Amino acid sequence: MHDFVQYVESYLGSDKTPGAAGNIFWATVYVLLVFVGLSIAVIAMNWLERKILAHMQVRLGPMRVGPHGLLQPIADALKLLLKEDIIPDGADKVVFWVAPFIVVLAAFTVFVVVPFGPTHAITDMNIGILFMLGVSSLSVLGIVTAGWASNSHYPLIGALRSSAQMVSYEVAMGLAVVSAILMTSLGSKDGTLSMIEIVQRQQEQGVWFLFKFFPLGIIAFAIFAVAMVAETNRAPFDLPEAESELTAGFHTEYSGFRWSLFFLAEYSAMIAVSSIAVTLWLGGWLRPFPNLLHGATWDLAFSFIPGLTFLFLGVICFYNTARMPKHPLFKIQTIGLAAFGAVLALIGVVMFIPVVRDRVGDIFWFSAKVAGFMYLYIWYRGTFPRYRFDQLMKVGWKVLLPTGLALLICTALWAMRSEVWAGVIVPVWLGFADLLRRIF
Amino acid sequence: MNLPPVTGNPPVATPYFFYGLAAIMVIGGILVITRKNAVHSALALITTLLAQAALYLMLYAPFVAGVQIILYAGGIMVLFLFVIMLISIERAEKERQFNKQWLVGIAAAGALGGLFIAVYTTVTRTGSGQASTIFPSVGRDWYVEGQNTQGIASLLFDQHSGTYMFAFEIASLLLLVAIIGAVVMAKKRI
Numbered sequence: 351m352h353d354f355v356q357y358v359e360s361y362l363g364s365d366k367t368p369g370a371a372g373n374i375f376w377a378t379v380y381v382l383l384v385f386v387g388l389s390i391a392v393i394a395m396n397w398l399e400r401k402i403l404a405h406m407q408v409r410l411g412p413m414r415v416g417p418h419g420l421l422q423p424i425a426d427a428l429k430l431l432l433k434e435d436i437i438p439d440g441a442d443k444v445v446f447w448v449a450p451f452i453v454v455l456a457a458f459t460v461f462v463v464v465p466f467g468p469t470h471a472i473t474d475m476n477i478g479i480l481f482m483l484g485v486s487s488l489s490v491l492g493i494v495t496a497g498w499a500s501n502s503h504y505p506l507i508g509a510l511r512s513s514a515q516m517v518s519y520e521v522a523m524g525l526a527v528v529s530a531i532l533m534t535s536l537g538s539k540d541g542t543l544s545m546i547e548i549v550q551r552q553q554e555q556g557v558w559f560l561f562k563f564f565p566l567g568i569i570a571f572a573i574f575a576v577a578m579v580a581e582t583n584r585a586p587f588d589l590p591e592a593e594s595e596l597t598a599g600f601h602t603e604y605s606g607f608r609w610s611l612f613f614l615a616e617y618s619a620m621i622a623v624s625s626i627a628v629t630l631w632l633g634g635w636l637r638p639f640p641n642l643l644h645g646a647t648w649d650l651a652f653s654f655i656p657g658l659t660f661l662f663l664g665v666i667c668f669y670n671t672a673r674m675p676k677h678p679l680f681k682i683q684t685i686g687l688a689a690f691g692a693v694l695a696l697i698g699v700v701m702f703i704p705v706v707r708d709r710v711g712d713i714f715w716f717s718a719k720v721a722g723f724m725y726l727y728i729w730y731r732g733t734f735p736r737y738r739f740d741q742l743m744k745v746g747w748k749v750l751l752p753t754g755l756a757l758l759i760c761t762a763l764w765a766m767r768s769e770v771w772a773g774v775i776v777p778v779w780l781g782f783a784d785l786l787r788r789i790f
Numbered sequence: 791m792n793l794p795p796v797t798g799n800p801p802v803a804t805p806y807f808f809y810g811l812a813a814i815m816v817i818g819g820i821l822v823i824t825r826k827n828a829v830h831s832a833l834a835l836i837t838t839l840l841a842q843a844a845l846y847l848m849l850y851a852p853f854v855a856g857v858q859i860i861l862y863a864g865g866i867m868v869l870f871l872f873v874i875m876l877i878s879i880e881r882a883e884k885e886r887q888f889n890k891q892w893l894v895g896i897a898a899a900g901a902l903g904g905l906f907i908a909v910y911t912t913v914t915r916t917g918s919g920q921a922s923t924i925f926p927s928v929g930r931d932w933y934v935e936g937q938n939t940q941g942i943a944s945l946l947f948d949q950h951s952g953t954y955m956f957a958f959e960i961a962s963l964l965l966l967v968a969i970i971g972a973v974v975m976a977k978k979r980i
Contacts, residue, residue: 481852490868
């Protein structure tokens, strides 16, 4: 027992991730924390998406189950778990059974390398970003096998569309990622693929890669932002599950628990690709202006923001509690909303404790940036009409791919220029100026 | 490029990992050729390829493992499945599986296996008279996992130690030839 406590404590002073430190206990704890956090995020996302979409369309959205429909995701989850689990008669049983698990595994495994902070990651790999791209590309296998194993027309068409779409957009996505990786090599001996080091390089260079080599960084980010929506099969690229054409696409024949696995995988894949974008272009866990506004005072000021955010959310809940109808029927809902606000405020207060404050800052900024992307996903769904398949392929192969190639070449040239500038061009120019002076 | 050998952590690559992964690969390989359903074969092949990627990880080659997952499991096999899905299964199930070259196959497999065993067990003598197999069990250096990608880049592109650039580019030319060949075969008039 004493040995165990010592083993657990031995990690606490370390400045490495549990994976890098080789501490199995903390690695397990981190895995569980990420898994739980992710599940909560998916549940929250489910509610937020329905609410935000509804408000964009001037509706109220879920209002009945719990105050402002807050318990709706839980009711949905219960409904899905209790539903009859149907396997179609003509389906390929084994493949039908395995497919949802492939998708879920691919979507969850990538979080092994997602850096929520310099030490807040399960592990750090030398091939971090490559691992993320590779494993998340495995989810297409699950989708294809799901569509095929259903032995039905709509799922098969959905699976065909999905595989074509994901393979095409992976190319453009890869090119955008490579251009960001090129930027990591500036001003140091070599570049890096490690997720944690990519963020640290952004801090060293004093700029998010989004604004590096203006406008090249922004173009790379834009390519990635389009490709990542296509990769996760979301609107306006949701052809694999286009409900007006294919009922539900590749998961038409799935019901109950298996369908909820697809749902879980879709949302966690969205969070995963958003974390790639945040890590590569938006400075990962770094708070705004870590170099410009540095020093203990600014650190302290920024470390209050997580707590203040939660307090603000709590206050909003209390404000809406006061606005609840005063009818006796709404009594339980009013109490529930007040309790929810109290929980949020309590979390906010806990985040002001110095020990917690120092540790959650990076996680908060990372999550906040990812949350921005999640809002964008919902916003896209609320505004853009769905692409036709030929338009989709045109955007992928004729717009994004050539742009990505040109971008890669331009980034390489620019990166070379800034290195060559001092070594070649300045001496040549000085020599030329000297020559002019001699002539005249 | 000289990578610093690690002395601290022993490698995690225990034999048990290897046996497990090798078993998965062999079973997957057998399933690939025995399944009548082409999609099942493709899925077995994907399992084999993923186990192979894990083997690369055991050999401290994370970059090769990552490329293996992206290219083979994520890219090529998806295209395989894409084509196979459109085959009518009812007809494929009725096709008789045949193999007219099983005698030659067994001979070739036996020869290859014998070669492996011979290489692994042969004792060679170096100049100093030390006897060892070509896989010495002691005195091996293992390298920092965290430098693998950079090491490969140096071997390929470094001005001084980059010796594999030409071979690498020739290999990509070979792929280009294959692509052109496929286009020529598929289209009579280009």
